[in-house]
Amino acid sequence: MRLISMRPAEIRVLTYNVRALRDDKAAVAGVIRACAPDVVCVQEAPCLLRWRHECAELARESGLVVITGGRPASGNLLLGSWRTKVIATRNARLTRTRGLDLHRSQPLLERRGLAMAVLKISGVRVGFVGLHLGLDAGERARHVAEVFGHVQLLRTAYQTEHLVLAGDVNELPHQYCWIRFCVRFVDCAAVAGRADELTFPAVMPDRRIDGIFASQGLQVVDCRVVDLPEVARASDHRPVLAVLRVPA
Template sequence: MRARNGILQSIFLAAVCALLLAGVLVPSVPSAAGGTSGDTAAPGRGSAAAAAGGINVRVMTFNIRHGTDEDDDLDLESVADDIETAEAQIVGLQEVDRHRSARSDFVDQAKWLAERLDMHYAFGLNRKTPPKEGRRKPGLHGLVVLSKFPIVSARNHMLTNLKYAHRPTKQRSMLEVVIDIKGTRISFYNTHLDNQRKEQRLSQLSEILAMARPSPRPSILVRDFNAQPHSRVMRTARTLFRDVMADLGQGDEETFPYEEPDRRIDYILTRGPVSARWAEVIDTGSSDHMPVLAGLTIAKAQDTGPARTEGGPGPAQPSEGPPRVSARTSVWF
């Protein structure tokens, strides 16, 4: 990962050191729940989580463009390195291949990343292609959630794909998982909205909000929305969720495209007793998008309802089989 403005960083670090020497600042100490015990919650909605002594967690969203870097070279290790260096504990990935084609070397990227990072994972299918010549497994493309904490349940919801005679849109979905963070369960949603038409994005978003609204748990929604902060799509999203970076006064930080970023289309949103301590856009050339990382505090609370593994409004993708569970990773189709 690289910093875009090394000079400003140097000035900032020098100022911090001076304040530490003067006794004005007290260094933070890593906490067992993740993050640092010296972090404070941002003011405003959701700050009750920190006041109640909540759980600190580092959350990331990252469109990895099937593991191709700024030079269009396949480099999945760089993606893993970005996640590892950021010390992200829960990650929503978009544009992930599994045995897809030569473009990703037929690698099961979901499994590879989970094993490389020693994380649990769930996969949500967007599209499926027949096996390539000489291959036995079909090509899959979709969403992944990686988690250092156990994934209790997962379900992939296929979103309605409006039909167009000209420039037809691609199938999209939302991956919904329930994660147990040291006894506190949260709902975590990962999605990637249409990149061609606002009408399609609004339709997809309305289904997502309908599915997320019934959850009694603290909720986090991450995604590539293909929509900018002042768009109708984002105004609609904010009727149920809070925009972490906007709440922190960082709503103008661009995330795409990497070479000359001119728009923010990648977001971390929260709902319920979840507060944002800090957030940053990570400057990396491992994709055409830059990942967003946030330090969140989630109020400690008992789960107020059973994990939703089926049902709920909107069309959902049937499972292709029972969950396959290993010692460290879990995956659902």
């Protein structure tokens, strides 16, 4: 099954929180294959023992290759198809948040990061940033500014005009970070008229917290939440698939 038809100058971008592959790894790979993406921004990729092997296996079973990420990007992982030519890769850790979480009795919140790459697709350079913001609102707000800093470095270092941000934002579209992203990028689902499609939880979702954001020069052809039978058992999130037209 192939979701959303594609033209030669179009790229298919998928974002998917796979919950560290704790549910059904075969189903995750099956969902990714069915979407036939050029680039996948994975959140909660394997980061523990044998994480490189686990990430490579996910890529292989999905018919893709690892571009960058994994543990150095705090669980963000970029996968790519044969259509993508890698120009550069970069992983980053966002600043750590210290302080006692009274509800969880944890002295330290989970470290967040970014997986980034500049790829040549249809002869055009496009930058990709995979992200997974945290559960604390103050941390998310601080990290958005850091994300924009890394985006600017990517633009400057590799002369990349076109950029895609994708991942688990961990907040709703009317909240601060989502709005900040929409100041500099377009919310692909909203442009495609599918802002009402929800992503979490995978079974009977009640909120949209996962998104794909594109720079103004990229045309949003379509964007939708993937709702295949395997999605319910693959992870606790539903993936989002966008088709973007690259300018000639």
